[in-house]
Amino acid sequence: MTKKNQDKPIINERIKYPKVRLIDVLGTQLGIYSANEALQIATQKGLDLVMISDKSEPPVCRIIDYGKYKFTQEKKAKEAKKKQHNTSIKEVKMRYKIETHDYKVRLNQALRFLQSGDKVKVTVTFRGREIQHVNLAIELLNKMATDLTTIAEIQQNPSRDGKNIIMILSPQKK
Structure with a gap:
């Protein structure tokens, strides 16, 4: 797997785990659902299901607007790069x-x-x-x-x- 693919979170149908811990838009835990049920809940709200962490058992997924999430992640990365000073x-x-x-x-x-x-x-x-x-x-x-x-x-x-x-x-x- 290339580095570029590792940086991208797993979203929607690409989540292959049988059960996931689901968190809604506000950050409240909804409980443990099957991946299909969690995807249906996200789709009903018009949002995306994004895997936040696969380190825990079951993996943690969140219902969010992926476009907005991606934008904020890129913005944070840009800010961090700006503050970095390479000493030569x-x-x-x-x-x-x-x-x-x-x-x-x-x-x-x-x-x-x-x-x-x-x-x-x-x-x-x-x-x-x-x-x-x-x-x-x-x-x-x-x-x-x-x-x-x-x-x-x-x-x-x-x-x-x-x-x-x-x-x-x-x-x-x-």
Whole structure:
């Protein structure tokens, strides 16, 4: 069975259980009926018989307007998707001998990323023999972490990764 078919509730004639627990439109339990009797009751009211749960014995079915039910389910799913925020990792790159103004630009960039709820990977890159100045790069990363302490927390301390030194910051949990 595909995922799409699993999401669709079983309705009307597709309910193959001999007995079902029936709930009316208002949410009152009507009792246990045969599937055919329950379907007749739903049809008389001009509504649909929808299986809510097949986990219990007998399965629970409800008399509702399926079109309206489907619409509200889709609306709930849309709202849940809207509230969901996928955190991604944004990267801020710089060199260990960065100028003050450029540093402030990178700091503001990282601040913006953190405020929007994303993690920030701060990378200091080296070329050639510059790798000797690892301590300066670590100082720079620690300075950035200190400048962002109000909004960020260090997820990964500065560490060497080939010819780079990286540090990962994540937004503080409220």
